[in-house]
Amino acid sequence: MNLSGVILDPHEIESRSFEIIDAEVGPHDYDRRQWPVVRRVIHTTADFDFAAITRFSGGAVEAGIEALRGGARILCDTNMVRAGVNKASLAALGGEIDCHVADPGVAAAARAEGITRSIVATRKGVDEGCRVFLIGNAPTALFELLRLAEAGRVSPALVVGVPVGFVGAEESKEALLASGLPFITCRGRKGGSAIAAAILNALMLLARED
Template identity: 40%
Template structure:
């Protein structure tokens, strides 16, 4: 079922597309799904600089992710704020699970990394991962990528410690991924990137 788009949202997209075209003329030439992800990230952040900062995979990777999501591929989120921003799907997020705190204490992982480990074990291979807050969760995913076998990683954690580094490591890992170069990002941005794929039939 198509999502109803409010007139304010339609107007907002018209404005951002005009501003993107004026400042970053090449943005309009991106393939359709890549452009949809970029536009929704810009819409969530009001930050046109993502036109240069966002790093997107080949269009075929995004097409495969859309197909997998429509076939109910599991979605794993690192924190509750990311999960809350994903408005069309239930997600696996174990940040509030007492087992995450116990695992963190036992292993020395951060709670976010421990929570991602629990969710990944539940999700199995072929899940879509959305990391918008915790670089340590993204490092956990990268280090255990062979075990977790993600279909797509939307790695957009925010911050000054480890955020840019974790995203660089994600790109160097060769995993199919959406990321960005700077320390910018965050829960709203990461959720928006996934929502662009979930809403694709609305904007296509």
Template identity: 45%
Template sequence: MYIKKPMEIENKSMDIIEDVMGDTNFSPEEKIVVKRMIHTTGDFDYRNIVEFKGDFLNNAISAIKSGGTIYTDTKMAYSGINKTALSKTGCELKYFIDDERAKKFSKELGTTRSACAVDLAVSEGIDMFVIGNAPTALFRILELVDAGKVDPKFVIGVPVGFVGAKESREELRKYNIPSISTVGTKGGSNVAASIVNALLYMVVGR
């Protein structure tokens, strides 16, 4: 016999995660987000590597309640975000990685499409960022902050990998931007999407 009902499976999973996590330094709300990250990855190490800055949860929840556009750096993150929950907010979701302008600028400037896609997002007034794949996208956001071109309402910064990922997240944590990031090499588009979903469920429920 095995559990067949989706919510029953999820609830059982969350109970298991809760038992393993035990006492933490996270607030109850932060713990909900971390549990969602663990649930998505099956990796309990996330309870040790997640860092919140700038009153991330309150600012991110307030931003989502106020509506606007959330930018994601990949189609994978875009696909992983719960559209039913998103539709209950005043927010929409965009990515520009396949935009022909990003491809064109990337060739002209000798940088990644991910970095150029951030410029496109900022040019459209987007100020909520979900980065799960490209360190160059996260670095570019911070460059635009330094240039006074964007003041992010929040940044989810969990790009995965071995080249620039750790460093981009360390740089993010130097800023007084409402953010969530991971320490080390772990992260990814699925992790980024799980964080957004946790926020959405806090705002609109399941």
């Protein structure tokens, strides 16, 4: 195979990709802090719908950056989310990321109560003092986090709520939009592990660059 003319340098590939995204999206309503987050999601998915459906609460990016610089403990809803997080960036900021959905004790408690493991895992993360939440797959995790916040059990520094799917995903994100919590989300059915991880990675870059 002849690779002549193919860009092989990873930094140049990323830079060129961002140029293409900027050109194809054109003018938008995101500010200088929000746009790098949205652009990285588009870069991760090659899905330009995210230029229209991504939503931020006021000051969400700044709140996320502050929490990350303070070494906030992070909870994610699946190991797929955790796998996509840049561990070097997280370590440089002094942060930790947990995922309890596969813990044996969580599974046992979920069976005993007849609820999802995601609900029990969210409760465990809250009890352990997590302040940043990445939810890319489980609407029940997002609903439970909102319930705990309403009950005064947790005051999240930031909720990245982007569960994907057909049952409860859109509804949980609409509930997040109305919650008054600091959030980054995307409306509708789209979302997923890669999007949640991409958002955190973008926030960590901003936290380290500023």
